[in-house]
Amino acid sequence: MRVLVFLALLAGPALAEVSSATILAQRPPKTLAEFGFFGDPGANAPVVGVVPYTLNSPLFSDYAEKDRFIYTPEPAPAVATGALDFPVGAAIIKTFRYGARKMETRVLLHQAAGWKGYAYLWNDEGTEAKLALAGADLSLETEHGTIAYHVPNANQCKACHIGPDKAMVPIGPKLRNLNRAAQLADLVAAGVIGALPQEVPLVPDYRDESLADERRARAYLDINCGHCHAPGLPADTSGLFLNWEEQNPLRLGVNKRPVAAGKGSSHLQFDVVPGDPEASILLFRMSTLDPGAMMPEIGRSTIDAEGAALIRTWIAGLEE
Numbered sequence: 001m002r003v004l005v006f007l008a009l010l011a012g013p014a015l016a017e018v019s020s021a022t023i024l025a026q027r028p029p030k031t032l033a034e035f036g037f038f039g040d041p042g043a044n045a046p047v048v049g050v051v052p053y054t055l056n057s058p059l060f061s062d063y064a065e066k067d068r069f070i071y072t073p074e075p076a077p078a079v080a081t082g083a084l085d086f087p088v089g090a091a092i093i094k095t096f097r098y099g100a101r102k103m104e105t106r107v108l109l110h111q112a113a114g115w116k117g118y119a120y121l122w123n124d125e126g127t128e129a130k131l132a133l134a135g136a137d138l139s140l141e142t143e144h145g146t147i148a149y150h151v152p153n154a155n156q157c158k159a160c161h162i163g164p165d166k167a168m169v170p171i172g173p174k175l176r177n178l179n180r181a182a183q184l185a186d187l188v189a190a191g192v193i194g195a196l197p198q199e200v201p202l203v204p205d206y207r208d209e210s211l212a213d214e215r216r217a218r219a220y221l222d223i224n225c226g227h228c229h230a231p232g233l234p235a236d237t238s239g240l241f242l243n244w245e246e247q248n249p250l251r252l253g254v255n256k257r258p259v260a261a262g263k264g265s266s267h268l269q270f271d272v273v274p275g276d277p278e279a280s281i282l283l284f285r286m287s288t289l290d291p292g293a294m295m296p297e298i299g300r301s302t303i304d305a306e307g308a309a310l311i312r313t314w315i316a317g318l319e320e
Contacts, residue, residue: 032120032129069093075194115168148301176201217314264293274318
């Protein structure tokens with residue numbers, strides 16, 4: 001017995017690991033820690049197999065910073081278009097924070113019946129995150145002013161994460177948005193994605209001011225609007241398609257009359273008026289906080305001043 005104890009001490013503590021059973025369970029755990037994604041209570045150190053990643057163009061969320069991670073039991077096929085199709089048992093983890101203060105961590109879990117999404121709300125000390133099925137509303141003082149931060153409830157996650165078949169799907173992890181420096185090669189080496197195609201698409205970082213305004217604007221619209229405004233997706237009936245692949249100027253809103261914008265049109269006549277940003281519905285809806293007119297409808301409580309300035313410059317530079 002003493003020999004066995006001695007050998008166990010030499011071996012040291014067992015490595016922390018992800019709980020696959022918890023990812024696949026019908027009911028989500030009450031705390032984030034139960035998934036085993038991180039080796040410390042503050043979710044600062046992912047365990048082996050939980051891989052960090054970044055996006056070229058991130059979704060605007062009231063100026064919150066985001067830490068992103070993927071766990072997958074096997075590599076996702078590296079498809080050139082659309083979000084990567086991670087296998088059952090995979091999880092996508094995203095922590096929202098302002099500086100060192102963590103607000104929430106959202107998880108997307110791929111179960112046998114499809115993807116499910118949950119939010120975990122962090123305590124003030126940043127040491128524990130508890131399941132928030134009903135969501136939460138917080139008032140935060142940030143360098144960007146007072147933010148009415150909203151943690152979505154379980155149903156609101158579906159408002160954006162909806163695919164053509166009306167099932168929940170991931171949004172951000174697409175090859176074109178992961179294609180930065182050596183990240184794709186690193187993700188292949190880590191077993192997150194499979195072998196890359198010969199030609200890998202690329203969406204640029206819309207914050208890169210060295211790029212042409214059109215490329216920056218299209219990248220911004222793709223990540224912030226394209227998950228709804230694209231063929232077969234929730235805003236399909238609008239006829240306004242803002243996904244990266246779209247090339248038809250009319251479908252991009254140029255001299256296009258809205259189908260049924262109602263209050264959201266602010267009595268303006270066209271989605272995008274070349275050379276006239278202030279006459280363009282697209283810019284108006286980005287620049288208002290009116291719940292009946294603002295776009296996106298959820299996910300922000302403030303105006304993305306830099307994003308609106310970019311779209312204003314892009315429209316001003318368009319020619320008839």
